[in-house]
Every structure is written in C-alpha cells, then in structure tokens.
Amino acid sequence: MDTNKIFYKTLFKGLFSDACEIKFWDGETEKYGQGDSKFKIIFNEPISKADIIRDPSMAFGEGYMEGKFDIEGSVEDVIQSLYNNKESFMRNGEKYAKLIKIIPNSIKKSKKDIKFHYDIGNDFYKLWLDKTMTYSCGYFKSPDDTLEQAQKNKVEHILKKLSLKKDITLLDIGCGWGELITTAAKEYGVKALGVTLSEEQFKVVKERIKNEGLEGRVDVILEDYREIKNRTFDRVVSVGMIEHVGKENIPEYFETVNKLLNKGGISLLHCITGVKKGGTNTWINNYIFPGGYVPAVRELVDNIAEQDFYLVDAESLRRHYGRTLEHWAVNFENAMDEVKKIKDEPFIRMWRMYLNACAASFNSGNIDIHQFVFTKDINDEISWTREYMYK
Structure with missing residues (x-):
C-alpha cells in the first residue's frame, strides 16, 4: 500500500468530531465516524507527509490554496470539526507557532x-x-x-x-x-x-x-x-x-x-x-x-x-x-x-x-x-x- 495513504488513514482516525468521508487521490473513499457524513474531503494529490508532520496548519492551508484537495460541504464545518476535537492538531498548535521566526514589529x-x-x-x-x-x-x-x-x-x-x-x-x-x-x-x-x-x-x-x-x-x-x-x-x-x-x-x-x-x-x-x-x-x-x-x-x-x-x-x-x-x-x-x-x-x-x-x-x-x-x-x-x- 502507498505509504502516504497509510499515514493519511492513520491521521484521519479520530481527527474530526463529526462523521465524514475522505476520498484519496487514487479514487478510494473511506468513511470515518458514526452516522451520516457531515462533509467530504477529496484529495486530488497527496500533501507531503513531512510537511504535515512539520506544520499541519501550513501544509493543509497551502494544500487547499494550491488545489491539492477540495471540500464537499461547508469549509467552516470541516475546521470546526477539527477544533471541536480537543485531541486534534488544530487544538494543539502551540508547538507549531514556535516555528515562526519572531521579527520585532518596528x-x-x-x-x-x-x-x-x-x-x-x-x-x-x-x-x-x-x-x-x-x-x-x-x-x-x-x-x-x-x-x-x-x-x-x-x-x-x-x-x-x-x-x-x-x-x-x-x-x-x-x-x-x-x-x-x-x-x-x-x-x-x-x-x-x-x-x-x-x-x-x-x-x-x-x-x-x-x-x-x-x-x-x-x-x-x-x-x-x-x-x-x-x-x-x-x-x-x-x-x-x-x-x-x-x-x-x-x-x-x-x-x-x-x-x-x-x-x-x-x-x-x-x-x-x-x-x-x-x-x-x-x-x-x-x-x-x-x-x-x-x-x-x-x-x-x-x-x-x-x-x-x-x-x-x-x-x-x-x-x-x-x-x-x-x-x-x-x-x-x-x-x-x-x-x-x-x-x-x-x-x-x-x-x-x-x-x-x-x-x-x-x-x-x-x-x-x-x-x-x-x-x-x-x-x-x-x-x-x-x-x-x-x-
């Protein structure tokens, strides 16, 4: 199996607080959570595993800008589902903020x-x-x-x-x-x-x-x-x-x-x-x-x-x-x-x-x-x- 896909499947387990579907770049679709899916994320191509590990906010933000994935449903619902899960990387982003080089605001x-x-x-x-x-x-x-x-x-x-x-x-x-x-x-x-x-x-x-x-x-x-x-x-x-x-x-x-x-x-x-x-x-x-x-x-x-x-x-x-x-x-x-x-x-x-x-x-x-x-x-x-x- 594609090592990127293994990483993604592991990442999305328990990531969202709502049921959702993920469609991978090879056409395979997997559902996460119980009940009706609230949204669907469609990956047109994988985002680098290294980039996600280094800074998920930047990786997914740039990935969406560049069209590497699309969202069926509400973009707000996707982000809020991440934030509502207190164990998600979106709720624990302090360590990524440290990556920013602080330049004094003259x-x-x-x-x-x-x-x-x-x-x-x-x-x-x-x-x-x-x-x-x-x-x-x-x-x-x-x-x-x-x-x-x-x-x-x-x-x-x-x-x-x-x-x-x-x-x-x-x-x-x-x-x-x-x-x-x-x-x-x-x-x-x-x-x-x-x-x-x-x-x-x-x-x-x-x-x-x-x-x-x-x-x-x-x-x-x-x-x-x-x-x-x-x-x-x-x-x-x-x-x-x-x-x-x-x-x-x-x-x-x-x-x-x-x-x-x-x-x-x-x-x-x-x-x-x-x-x-x-x-x-x-x-x-x-x-x-x-x-x-x-x-x-x-x-x-x-x-x-x-x-x-x-x-x-x-x-x-x-x-x-x-x-x-x-x-x-x-x-x-x-x-x-x-x-x-x-x-x-x-x-x-x-x-x-x-x-x-x-x-x-x-x-x-x-x-x-x-x-x-x-x-x-x-x-x-x-x-x-x-x-x-x-x-």
Whole structure:
C-alpha cells in the first residue's frame, strides 16, 4: 500500500468530531465516524507527509490554496470539526507557532505588514463588507440583525462604553475606514482623530470627512500611533489593532496609551484574545496577517495593571465574531463573479479558507474576543452600574 495513504488513514482516525468521508487521490473513499457524513474531503494529490508532520496548519492551508484537495460541504464545518476535537492538531498548535521566526514589529515593519493586508484594494473589501466598511466584529442585539446593523450596533456599544461628551477629544488607533470616528463626531459632538497605516483606508477616510462636512471636527493621519507627539486625548479607543503589534510590543502599546491619555481619561481596547495563552497561526502569519499575534486575556490584564490603569469592564463577544465572519464568508461567495475579475484562484481559495477557519475558531471557543474598558487614574463620572452601556 502507498505509504502516504497509510499515514493519511492513520491521521484521519479520530481527527474530526463529526462523521465524514475522505476520498484519496487514487479514487478510494473511506468513511470515518458514526452516522451520516457531515462533509467530504477529496484529495486530488497527496500533501507531503513531512510537511504535515512539520506544520499541519501550513501544509493543509497551502494544500487547499494550491488545489491539492477540495471540500464537499461547508469549509467552516470541516475546521470546526477539527477544533471541536480537543485531541486534534488544530487544538494543539502551540508547538507549531514556535516555528515562526519572531521579527520585532518596528514602525517600518508595521507599515509593511499593514500594507500587505489592508492595501490589497478597497474594491476587494467593498465586495463583501457591509456599507459601513467595518472590518471587525459586529454586535448582534438580535440573531436576525443584518451585518450592517450589527456593525452600527458595535460602534454604538463602544461609544456608550466610552462615556462621551461634547467637545472632548477622541483618538482611534487603527481607525479603519472611519465609521467610528465619524459616528462619534456626529452623534456626540466629540473632536476625533483617526490614525492608520493603510494608504487605502486613509484616502477613503479623508474623502468621507469632507463629504460628511466634518472637517474641523474629525481628522485622520497616516502614521504609526507611536509617532504621535505632543498631543493627549480624553478618550483612546482601538478596535482590532493590537493583534498587529506583535507579542514583544504589547507593553509598548499600553505605555503609549498611557502617554496619550489624559488623567481621568477612558480607553477601550477591542481585540481577539487567546483563551489560555497567546499565539500565532503559521499559515495566517505567512499569508494573511504577517507579524500578527493574538494575546491572552491574562497577558492584556497584566499590562493594564502594569500601567496602573483601572480595569472597569471586560466583555466577551466571541459568538458575535463567529456570526460576523459567517456573514463575511457568505458575502464573499455571493460576490464571487466580481471577485474572480480581480483575484486569481489561489487568492480566492486562501480567503475562503481564512474567513471560514476564523468563524470556526470563534464558534468552537478556540479563540475569543474581548472589549476592555480601563481608566487612567480614578474616574468616578462613569455610571455606578453597566446599565449605561445598554440603554
């Protein structure tokens, strides 16, 4: 028997938490698990045994991109079935994260990494994001909320947590396409500044500020947040940015927020979190988010305490991100005719795997996402209860 096939048959025994079928490159099909098969994996050619042993995430991620195997059924179901099996290599990937050569995220490297992901084209993101162009976890007040409504809910939820007042100053670190800063100015009358390293996002935000008549109240700058000098703010918010700073720069992030935040000021950090420990997926680091690192909750709380900040609130939005990613994955497939006009097949397969794998990771509890609210020194103006966040 083909030694590759022997290895595969052994690998797939007990790998998934659901019944499934595997069709090998020679046409043989084998079923694993009890009951009806939830999905079928079809190997068009074998993936190197050595590659799988060395780093299964990279091997299978690249294998799917290159068309070495196809999936009948839901890509998300396949990944979630792996994550739901706590003995699978997908649940025990810490040792593979060590394979990544850690390069400190200098300002120059950060700019390069952000350009790699966010500057692949506004036209691409417009095809599957909602009208607000918000590329972060939504907030579903109801399971029936549309993606656009969930994104507006998220911004509203964050702004309430920040206890905004007219004419106070707000800094948004990693402001995306500007939904949060423009909404804060229009609804609360704050003076907002967004900072981004993405030239594509910067151009859109500049145009948006002008079109919405917010010049003089909202501004955006194209630079690293660490480059902001001689300015402080009453509020500092960051949504989905700290995952890009790298493990070694997390203390620097909080040190910088401390310098930028006025006494009594409030900061909100919205970010993906590791359940027990921080980590990096080698395939995602190589193809999607170079330089990325998902910090553990305890790691973030320790750094908050290290700066003598007062932690006011922490909230998990794990299920909300799973739902958000499912919306993105559906939108991506629905826009496929247009996507194919601007992207090639390996890119399309890469992003299909990325969106579905992330949805599965959140839905299975492999990773989480939190909003942390903390203050610089004591702030007794915040409401005594959490009611103000939901009214």
